[in-house]
Amino acid sequence: QLQLQESGPGLVKPSETLSLTCSVSGGSLSSGNHYWAWVRQPPGKGLEWIGNIYYDGSIYYNPSLKSRVTISVDTSRNQFSLKLRSVTAADTADYYCANSRVTAIWYFDYWGQGTRVAVSS
């Protein structure tokens, strides 16, 4: 069974770049069987999809964040990463990594436990 674990700073200053990593165990990023995703949730609010990446580097972003987001994959470390530039307080949220099977890309099977990132000076 896949396990996903987010890691990264819990506090980022306004205008800086938020960087998070998702470590995957129980499966290989390079197997080609999954898409890998980032989803966020502001405190007390709903869920927002950020983007998906496939092991070959194919990427899909939420248009609302596309200008500030980069998602990348490191198959050698079995990790994928999120960078969100020029953050503001509105980017304060719990950030989750998740996955979708290639044969069922339309929902998220497994989720990491989430990591809270606060944007504050």
Next chain:
Amino acid sequence: EIVLTQSPGTLSLSPGERATLSCRASQSVSSSYLAWYQQRPGKAPRLLIYGASNRVTGIPDRFSGSGSGTDFTLTISRLEPEDFAVYYCQQYGSSPLYTFGQGTKLEIK
């Protein structure tokens, strides 16, 4: 963008009662592309239902999903204490690729 509107925002029921949660889409959604998640406090969302009506392995059969087009429903037949949580519907296929409803909080009456 397809907007998913969930109702009610909060549902207050007692254990043993039946819960009916609604998810309405602003445009037609393929049934294959409609999922439901449960989120307990401080936890990640958990997939319950996919393809509008297919229960994930290990999810109790008191959970069921139905609907098509723009109207979808999650039903919990007899509420257990652990079912009190927030529930989200989610669709796939329209830009942005994935959107979620705003959630229904199921609370103990």
